[in-house]
Amino acid sequence: MICPMNVIIGLASAxxxxxxxxxxxxxxxxxxxxxxxxxxxxxxxxxxxTDDAMTGLGLFTGDLLVVDKSLTATRGDVVLxxxxxxxxxxxxxxxxxxxxLHANTNAHYSEISVTDGIEIQGVAICAVRxxxxxxDPLVLKSLDDLLVESTxxxxxxxxxxxxxxxxxxxxxxxxxxxxxxxxxxxxxxxxEEFVCKVLxxxxxxxxxxxxxxxxxxxxxxxxxxxxxxxxxxxRLLKQPSLLV
Numbered sequence: 310m311i312c313p314m315n316v317i318i319g320l321a322s323a324x325x326x327x328x329x330x331x332x333x334x335x336x337x338x339x340x341x342x343x344x345x346x347x348x349x350x351x352x353x354x355x356x357x358x359t360d361d362a363m364t365g366l367g368l369f370t371g372d373l374l375v376v377d378k379s380l381t382a383t384r385g386d387v388v389l390x391x392x393x394x395x396x397x398x399x400x401x402x403x404x405x406x407x408x409x410l411h412a413n414t415n416a417h418y419s420e421i422s423v424t425d426g427i428e429i430q431g432v433a434i435c436a437v438r439x440x441x442x443x444x445d446p447l448v449l450k451s452l453d454d455l456l457v458e459s460t461x462x463x464x465x466x467x468x469x470x471x472x473x474x475x476x477x478x479x480x481x482x483x484x485x486x487x488x489x490x491x492x493x494x495x496x497x498x499x500x501e502e503f504v505c506k507v508l509x510x511x512x513x514x515x516x517x518x519x520x521x522x523x524x525x526x527x528x529x530x531x532x533x534x535x536x537x538x539x540x541x542x543x544r545l546l547k548q549p550s551l552l553v
Contacts, residue, residue, distance in 0.1 A: 342452035342462070342480075346435055346549050352379035354431065355449055356389050358398050363387065365413035366400070367476050367544050372438050374398060375452065377547075378431035387433040387546045392421055398433065434547040438474045440494045441487070441540040455541050459485040463496060463505070465542070470494070470505055472518030480543040481505060487538035494539040499525070500532050505539065 358372040382388045399410035412418035463481040483496045491510040506515035515525045
């Protein structure tokens with residue numbers, strides 16, 4: 310079973326080898342992830358997830374949080390907090406006006422009461438997952454640094470790629486400059502369907518990252534074309550107004 314994905318906006322070349330690329334209609338439009346996602350650039354900072362306390366929300370060690378320090382945290386927000394000198398990522402909850410920070414995972418993490426000495430530093434609006442070479446968070450100054458020439462952006466639909474941290478609704482950064490290799494997350498046209506899969510070159514297969522979905526063999530009579538490699542994806546934690 311193939312799980313498709315939807316292209317929402319992008320920067321791409323014209324149609325490829327006999328079919329119209331779903332991104333072709335946007336080839337003249339400049340793309341800015343900052344304009345799409347970030348509401349307060351001067352108050353926005355990057356921070357790395359340092360533990361597995363938030364895996365229930367799809368946030369894993371090494372993911373890069375985009376944090377808006379100007380927002381007032383409300384119940385359910387994912388926040389960056391300074392707890393006794395340690396910076397942590399947790400979800401804000403409240404019980405009869407008593408604010409707490411709690412983990413969202415099966416692992417055991419104690420709830421943290423928001424008291425004097427605990428500072429909520431900002432609200433996480435999204436998180437970046439790197440599927441190829443990881444970027445240094447101290448070097449990344451803007452979400453637009455994830456974009457290169459010949460890049461378009463897609464929106465994932467379905468749950469066949471959860472094993473690599475891509476969930477339905479995530480934004481996919483797709484590069485046509487990278488040469489696809491085995492193990493890469495790719496976007497491809499497969500028998501008239503736009504799909505997101507892991508490429509298995511040696512066995513000519515498209516792999517899901519979810520045990521509920523079987524591998525798909527690419528046969529000689531299949532209509533297949535790789536549109537690009539996904540070096541990074543973005544998990545939205547606060548819905549931007551432009552994507553509502």
